[in-house]
Amino acid sequence: MKFWRTPLDLQDIHVSKGMVLILEDRCKGCGYCIAFCPRDVLHESTRFNAKGYHPPEVKNPDACVNCHYCEIICPDLAIFSVEIPPHPVNAGPSEDNGSTGS
Amino acid sequence: MKKAKASPSHPLDALVRTERIPHIWCPGCGIGTAFSACLMALHTSGLDLDKTVMVSGIGCSGRAAGYTRLDSYHTTHGRAIPFATGMKLAKPELQVIVFSGDGDLFAIGGNHIIHAARRNIDLTVLCVNNLNYGMTGGQVAATTPTLAKTTTTPRGNPEQPFNLPLLVYAAGATYVARWTILHTRDLTQSVQEALHHKGFAFIEVLAPCPTGYGRRNKERPLDTLKLYQERTLIKNGANPAEAFLDFERGVVLGKFVEEQRPTCIEMYDRTCRLPDSAAG
Numbered sequence: 001m002k003f004w005r006t007p008l009d010l011q012d013i014h015v016s017k018g019m020v021l022i023l024e025d026r027c028k029g030c031g032y033c034i035a036f037c038p039r040d041v042l043h044e045s046t047r048f049n050a051k052g053y054h055p056p057e058v059k060n061p062d063a064c065v066n067c068h069y070c071e072i073i074c075p076d077l078a079i080f081s082v083e084i085p086p087h088p089v090n091a092g093p094s095e096d097n098g099s100t101g102s
Numbered sequence: 103m104k105k106a107k108a109s110p111s112h113p114l115d116a117l118v119r120t121e122r123i124p125h126i127w128c129p130g131c132g133i134g135t136a137f138s139a140c141l142m143a144l145h146t147s148g149l150d151l152d153k154t155v156m157v158s159g160i161g162c163s164g165r166a167a168g169y170t171r172l173d174s175y176h177t178t179h180g181r182a183i184p185f186a187t188g189m190k191l192a193k194p195e196l197q198v199i200v201f202s203g204d205g206d207l208f209a210i211g212g213n214h215i216i217h218a219a220r221r222n223i224d225l226t227v228l229c230v231n232n233l234n235y236g237m238t239g240g241q242v243a244a245t246t247p248t249l250a251k252t253t254t255t256p257r258g259n260p261e262q263p264f265n266l267p268l269l270v271y272a273a274g275a276t277y278v279a280r281w282t283i284l285h286t287r288d289l290t291q292s293v294q295e296a297l298h299h300k301g302f303a304f305i306e307v308l309a310p311c312p313t314g315y316g317r318r319n320k321e322r323p324l325d326t327l328k329l330y331q332e333r334t335l336i337k338n339g340a341n342p343a344e345a346f347l348d349f350e351r352g353v354v355l356g357k358f359v360e361e362q363r364p365t366c367i368e369m370y371d372r373t374c375r376l377p378d379s380a381a382g
């Protein structure tokens with residue numbers, strides 16, 4: 001993650017990380033999730049699903065911050081994100097219980 | 103990044119009749135997003151979902167009731183509100199949500215909605231406003247913007263659209279909000295508030311209909327969402343009179359009204375249910 005200045009409490013900031021799950025056969029290829037993901041995680045795949053649409057595909061998995069926007073903008077209940085266990089930004093060892101910093 | 107092989111289940115699946123999914127809504131149709139926001143609000147509302155019902159009229163938006171894993175009712179065209187009113191009066195303990203389209207609620211059903219608002223009957227009404235009659239092929243509606251093209255206004259709509267928030271407020275609604283599907287977090291929060299509001303709560307949701315409306319007005323689905331991003335202004339507490347629907351001038355969004363007034367049932371009980379001694 002890039003900062004415009006280094007926060008003094010950098011070691012305490014935890015950015016939540018997400019993993020996107022795509023129910024390909026529900027997707028109708030509208031592209032909303034791709035266009036409105038704030039972290040540019042997704043792009044259109046070249047594959048066709050059973051209905052002939054191109055579902056999204058994860059191109060940038062590490063960038064996902066589990067904001068769920070793809071999930072809530074999708075008109076087709078075809079995509080959602082889940083949190084993957086948090087770890088500190090600077091990879092230093094630390095105990096934490098899931099605070100988010102984004 | 104691996105895609106889970108055994109199809110994972112979507113967080114809202116418990117509230118959806120998944121055997122009917124994929125739904126009939128076209129690619130990019132905004133009804134699905136409004137529907138998800140409504141389900142998300144129900145999911146997090148803490149309400150007893152065994153006592154929550156959804157009522158729809160006819161139209162693409164009216165299909166929502168049939169996709170909800172709740173007791174739900176797909177009624178006749180324009181009659182979602184009287185149907186819901188009857189249910190609420192017969193069983194006041196029910197939480198009654200109406201999910202329907204602009205044509206259903208304000209054209210053929212227009213008379214019902216103004217009287218439900220006037221009586222302040224305790225309903226939560228979500229109106230998906232896609233600016234036309236989507237289901238029947240994109241005819242002009244009471245909500246179609248001036249000069250917009252539809253199948254029945256090929257040279258542009260000569261009329262002015264209803265300002266729905268102003269209309270329901272003037273009629274007596276006690277909770278009034280407007281969002282677009284792009285503002286889905288605000289929308290979800292509004293639905294939650296509306297569910298807990300005592301009285302007639304109305305939420306207009308602007309949503310693209312790429313097949314009926316978009317195609318004739320040179321708006322692809324993503325163009326409509328850009329319009330929602332660039333030509334709207336959030337003004338909570340704004341006078342509903344400012345909420346005219348004109349993307350050229352900018353469209354005001356927000357929670358406009360949240361007031362308390364005795365509900366239809368409270369007024370009826372107070373006025374018409376006389377104590378036993380007096381009634382005799």
Ligand SMILES: Cc1ncc(C[n+]2csc(CCOP(=O)(O)OP(=O)(O)O)c2C)c(N)n1
Nearest residue numbers: 161162163179203204205206234235236237
């Ligand atoms: C009594 C009656 N008149 C007309 C129709 C035809 N009809 C079906 S849906 C519809 C309009 C729906 O418009 P709206 O409520 O805006 O729903 P949308 O499809 O746009 O979501 C009409 C006129 C009907 N089904 N029943």
Ligand code: SF4
Nearest residue numbers: 037064065067068070
């Ligand atoms: S959860 Fe947020 S960051 Fe992750 S893919 Fe979805 S929209 Fe993008």
Ligand code: SF4
Nearest residue numbers: 027028030031033074
């Ligand atoms: S928003 Fe949903 S339907 Fe649209 S492309 Fe993304 S996953 Fe597919």
Ligand code: SF4
Nearest residue numbers: 127128131162236311
């Ligand atoms: S016709 Fe319009 S309102 Fe109906 S499903 Fe298609 S896009 Fe949605």
Ligand SMILES: [Mg+2]
Nearest residue numbers: 203204234236
């Ligand atoms: Mg409509």
